[in-house]
Every structure is written in C-alpha cells, then in structure tokens.
Amino acid sequence: MKGKIFIIEDEASIVQLVQHNLEKxxxxxxxxxxxxxxxxxxKKFEPNLLLLDWMLPDLSGIDICKNIRRDSNFKSLPIIMLTAKGEEEDKIKGLESGVDDYITKPFSFNELSARIKAVLRRSDPKVVANELIFDDLKLNKIExxxxxxxxxxxxxPTEFRLLEFFLTNPKRVYSRDQILEIVWPNNVNVESRTIDVHIRRLRQSINIEGKKELIRTVRSSGYSLV
Amino acid sequence: MKGKIFIIEDEASIVQLVQHNLEKxxxxxxxxxxxxxxxxxxKKFEPNLLLLDWMLPDLSGIDICKNIRRDSNFKSLPIIMLTAKGEEEDKIKGLESGVDDYITKPFSFNELSARIKAVLRRSDPKVVANELIFDDLKLNKIExxxxxxxxxxxxxPTEFRLLEFFLTNPKRVYSRDQILEIVWPNNVNVESRTIDVHIRRLRQSINIEGKKELIRTVRSSGYSLV
DNA sequence: TTAATTTGTAATATTTCTGTAACATTAAGA
DNA sequence: TCTTAATGTTACAGAAATATTACAAATTAA
Structure with a gap:
C-alpha cells in the first residue's frame, strides 16, 4: 500500500474522479x-494525507485545518488544499493556517498526483538509497x-559495519552498549572496551591528513559522527 | 533568530529584493x-531552508536538488523552487525531484513569505524534542x-547533567540536596559543598562575556536558572 | 597448507574529570 | 561596624575514562 488518503470535498464529481484515479x-x-x-x-480512518476543499457547505477549510492541527494525533497530518479561488489572499491564508500545499481548481490529475507524492515524501522519510553520504564521506552498501x-x-568488515551504523544516524551519540547491540552479530560477547579499538581502527582509516576528525568521543556517553 | 535561509538564484535583483525583505x-x-x-x-552555511532557482547558468535546479537529497546532512532540508516557467510539466518534475514547494516568477514577497512559513512549520519536529532551550542557551540531549x-x-559530563537538570525546570530553585539526589548517580556520597564547585565550573563554561549570568544563587536555599 | 588479514583482549599510556580541603569573599543581622 | 554563616574560588591528588599498542587466536584468501 502506498498510503491512505482522505478527501473532504463537496463536489461529488471531483471526489469520484480523484478517488478513482488515486486508487488506481x-x-x-x-x-x-x-x-x-x-x-x-x-479521525477513524487515520489517513497519511488529506485533500481538503477550501469552500464547504458547513465548515470552511481553514476551520477544519485548525481543528486538525489542534489534535495531537493529527498535528502533522499533511494537508493539500483544493481551492477554486485563484486570489493570492486566499492562498496566503491557506498556507498560514497550516496547510502543506494547495492546488487550484480546475487541476489536472497529474499535477495533483505529483504534489501528493512530494508532500508524502517529506512526511515519511523512508530511505532506500544504497549510498550513505556524510560530509565528504561516502559509503556504498552494496559495493x-x-x-x-x-x-x-x-x-x-567490522569497521565497515561500524561506519555504516554511524552513517545511518549522524551526529547522534551512541553508548558502547548500543553500538555492541547493533553492530555486532547477535548474542556475541565482546568486551565493551573492544569498541575503543575498533573506533581507533576506523579513525585511522578514514582520517586524511588535513581533514577534520569525523568521529567524536563523548566522555561517559559514547561516540558519534560529526 | 527565526531561521537560516539560503538562496541560489542568478538574477541579482531578485536575490537582493528577497534577501533584504527576509532579513527584515x-x-x-x-x-x-x-x-x-x-x-x-x-553546506557550510547549514540553512533551515533553501530557495532555489530552477534555471541556473551552470547547474539545473533539479541537479542541485538531487545532490542535496543524497547528503545525509541535508536529506530533509526544505526546498522551495523559484521558477520562471509556468508550464505544468516543469512543476511536476520539480515536485518529484524532492522539492517541497515552488513559486512562479514574478511573485509577491508576501506570497513567498507565507510559503516559507508553511514549509518551515512542517520541518523536523523530531529535532525539537531533543533540544532544551532557555534564553540563548541550547542543549541537545542526543547529540x-x-x-x-x-x-x-x-x-x-557532570556539568552536562547539571545543566540538563536545570533546563528541565528553569527558574525553579533547587536545594543542594535535591540537586544531589537527581543529578548524581544513586547512592553516591558526595559533600554537598561539592555542588558549589560544579556550579562554578558550569558558570564558567556557559558564561560569555557581555552576556548575563544564567545561574542564580539563592542564599540559604540553593540555585536556579534565570 | 600457507600466508595474509581480521579480531578480541590485555597491558600500558594518556587524557580528562571529580571531589575535597583550604582559603577568600560576600551578605545579613546584631 | 563587627560577626558569622553561606557561598565563591583555587589547586591538586586520585579516579575514571579513553587512547594506543602489541599480540595471539581465529578467520579468510591464495
């Protein structure tokens, strides 16, 4: 499943068209x-994204928007506003009331689809890259x-796994226990001091003269990539 | 500071106008x-948002965009594309290459400003939770x-824990006993006067000349952050 | 099998942190 | 003003954490 989308829109013809195409x-x-x-x-459906009409018979889009943003469960629900008006004033109001994007009717389904993808991409950052990059350091997972x-x-190999681990969460400080837990194969018993030695080896390998140190020691806490 | 914004745009007049207004x-x-x-x-500047021209003399906006998205430090940097073209095709390509929003030239500064606010609002609520902020003092727990x-x-380390403690309850006055109880590992026996020394060390570290003292001594009661 | 590489540990060196004691300064009441 | 209790400051000796090195066992490559 690519994601769940909810539509609030009073023109049945638009709903039908959009819903059909999105399901496809x-x-x-x-x-x-x-x-x-x-x-x-x-709120029952718990969508990943909401398409919201600006003008509704009972509530204005802005009111709905505000209601949603007040609910801690949906604070970060991405919203794309559908508006018939082209006036800039409205656009600004929409964006300021917490909408992520808007699109003016009539719109092509292609454009809507592209915007949905763009907004969704930001909201869940699942990364499928096989290259990890940090600063001038690059690691290719498959090669x-x-x-x-x-x-x-x-x-x-061990230094590779160690570096890969650091690269998935740069800047964050990890304790030796956490590093052991994740970088070493399950249920191995290695001294926690052993990590120091591997850190040293990794440092020696990735440090080029003139370039700054990339692995930071945080006394009493662990190590991190900076 | 509201945030750091970087602009890549070859028309100097636009840069000037936008930069001036944003700074204001x-x-x-x-x-x-x-x-x-x-x-x-x-990458040196480390902005919170990028305004990126679509057509540049040397690189296309899309190329820049892709480059940025591959670098783990900037994977989630919000980007707003500035485009002179109105064609829908381009818009779609832009959105799909990982742009968060775009705006068509010529644009009013008001609209740009509203879009910037909207995009910034969405960006990275995770980071915020790890940070304790008080006045111009900032502590990042996981980094x-x-x-x-x-x-x-x-x-x-001890000064870090001490400061973290004060930051979770600024303004409140804590006695030496309370501080010992919470900041020091369980069942340690340290002189209560030892705290004075750590307070001194913390003060020395966080005080910048010209800036006001942040730790207040409350005679016969303890210390607090103000 | 042999040679080369990798790995974990222990021993040692180095760095940084911590608590305390001794002395200095300050604030507040008599 | 003087006295006294509380806090500020400093220096220093262990203590604790980390860095470095060397080496033997284990693994892998040749």
Missing part, C-alpha cells in the same frame, strides 16, 4: 462530502566501498 | 549567484552538545 495508483482512499462528518470519519574526499579507503 | 523579517540569509558555488557555500548564543560550548 495504489492508494487506499476514503472520502466525505461534508465538513463535520468528514472530520469524524477522518561495500568507502570513500573519503573521493579517494577510496580500505577498511575491514 | 528576522531570518539570517546568505546567497549565491551560481549553482556549483552555491552548493558548497550552502550531547551545548550552545550559548549559537556558539558551541564544551562541558564535562
């Missing part, structure tokens, strides 16, 4: 033709290669 | 007139870093 693209879609109803259904400043670097 | 609104702004240069400067007026400060 693999989304799970639900909708409501009115504001108050829609708010309730939406098992490491580069510093475009120069390839040789490191052993 | 309280942002810290830096800019570059060309793509390759801009990329480098941007184990402390800043005063945006300048990083080195402090030892």
């Amino acid at each position: 693209e693999g989304y799970v879609v639900s909708s409501s033709l009115n504001g108050n109803e829609g708010l309730k259904e939406l 098992k290669r490491v580069f510093r400043a475009d120069k390839e670097i040789q490191i052993g | 609104e309280g942002y810290v702004v830096s800019s570059s007139l060309n793509g390759n240069e801009g990329l480098k400067e941007l 184990k870093r402390v800043f005063r007026a945006d300048k990083e400060i080195q402090i030892g």
